Amino acid sequence: MTSLAGRTALITGGGSGLGAAIASMLHGAGADVVLVGRDEAKLAAVVADLGERARWEACDVADPDSVDALHARLSEVEISILVNNAGVPGPVADLVDITPAEWDDVFGVNVRGIFLLCRAFLPGMYERGFGDVINIASVSGKRPLVHRTPYCASKMAVIGLTSTLAFEAGPRGVSVNALSPGPVAGPRMERNFRLEAERSGGSAADAEAAFVSRSALGRMVTEEEVARAVVAILAMPGLCGADVDLSAGMVA
Structure with missing residues (x-):
C-alpha cells in the first residue's frame, strides 16, 4: 500500500459509510486524518476506533460560516489531502413532485459543500505547492437514474467542477480528481x-x-473498494482532472 506518512487528510462525511471507510484506509496508509461531519457522536466513534493520528471536527459543509470556523480551527494543520465525500441522496420521486427545498438541500451538500471546502483549504495547498483533492462523484452523474434528478444533476456538477478546477489547481502543484463509484x-x-x-x-x-x-x-461495489481507490488515486501523481469510474462496470 502507498505510504502517506507525514500527510494529513481531511475527509468530509467521515462519521459513517464511505467517509469512515476512506478515513480508515488513509489512516492505515500512514496519514493523519481529520474527520468532518454533522453527527458528533458518529465522528467520535470512528476516531475512537482509529486511535492515534485521528481527530474529528463538527461542521456543516453547506454552511459558509461553519466551514470558515472549521478552517480557523485547523489553521495550524497542513491539510494536503482533501476528500470531499459528504453527500445526501435526496428524494426518490418524479421531478414534478420534488420541492425546491429538497432540490436545494441536495445541491447544498453535494456541490456547494465541495466549493466551500476547496475555497477554504486550497489556498494553503497553493502556498505549499503541493496537495490532492478528491471529489466523490457518482456514476449517476453520467447515466440516467429515473426518479433521482437532483442527485444525478448534483453529481454531474461535481464532475464538471472537478475537471475545471484541475486546470486552476494543477499549475500550482495540486491534483484534483473525481472518483465516481457505482452503487455501494x-x-x-x-x-x-x-x-x-x-x-x-x-x-x-x-x-x-x-x-x-x-x-x-x-x-x-463495496465501501472498502471505494476506499482503496482513493489510496490508488493518491499513488498516481500524474493523474489530474480525471473522473475515475469504479462501478463494477455500471457505465461500461
Missing part, C-alpha cells in the same frame, strides 16, 4: 431500493436486482 452496498442503497419499491409497488429485492443487472459484474 450498504444502508443508503437499501433505503433507495425501499423507496423505489414503495413508489413502484414492487419489492425492494426486485428494485435491487434491476439496478445491479446494469453492471458488467452484476453486483454493487
Whole structure:
C-alpha cells in the first residue's frame, strides 16, 4: 500500500459509510486524518476506533460560516489531502413532485459543500505547492437514474467542477480528481431500493436486482473498494482532472 506518512487528510462525511471507510484506509496508509461531519457522536466513534493520528471536527459543509470556523480551527494543520465525500441522496420521486427545498438541500451538500471546502483549504495547498483533492462523484452523474434528478444533476456538477478546477489547481502543484463509484452496498442503497419499491409497488429485492443487472459484474461495489481507490488515486501523481469510474462496470 502507498505510504502517506507525514500527510494529513481531511475527509468530509467521515462519521459513517464511505467517509469512515476512506478515513480508515488513509489512516492505515500512514496519514493523519481529520474527520468532518454533522453527527458528533458518529465522528467520535470512528476516531475512537482509529486511535492515534485521528481527530474529528463538527461542521456543516453547506454552511459558509461553519466551514470558515472549521478552517480557523485547523489553521495550524497542513491539510494536503482533501476528500470531499459528504453527500445526501435526496428524494426518490418524479421531478414534478420534488420541492425546491429538497432540490436545494441536495445541491447544498453535494456541490456547494465541495466549493466551500476547496475555497477554504486550497489556498494553503497553493502556498505549499503541493496537495490532492478528491471529489466523490457518482456514476449517476453520467447515466440516467429515473426518479433521482437532483442527485444525478448534483453529481454531474461535481464532475464538471472537478475537471475545471484541475486546470486552476494543477499549475500550482495540486491534483484534483473525481472518483465516481457505482452503487455501494450498504444502508443508503437499501433505503433507495425501499423507496423505489414503495413508489413502484414492487419489492425492494426486485428494485435491487434491476439496478445491479446494469453492471458488467452484476453486483454493487463495496465501501472498502471505494476506499482503496482513493489510496490508488493518491499513488498516481500524474493523474489530474480525471473522473475515475469504479462501478463494477455500471457505465461500461
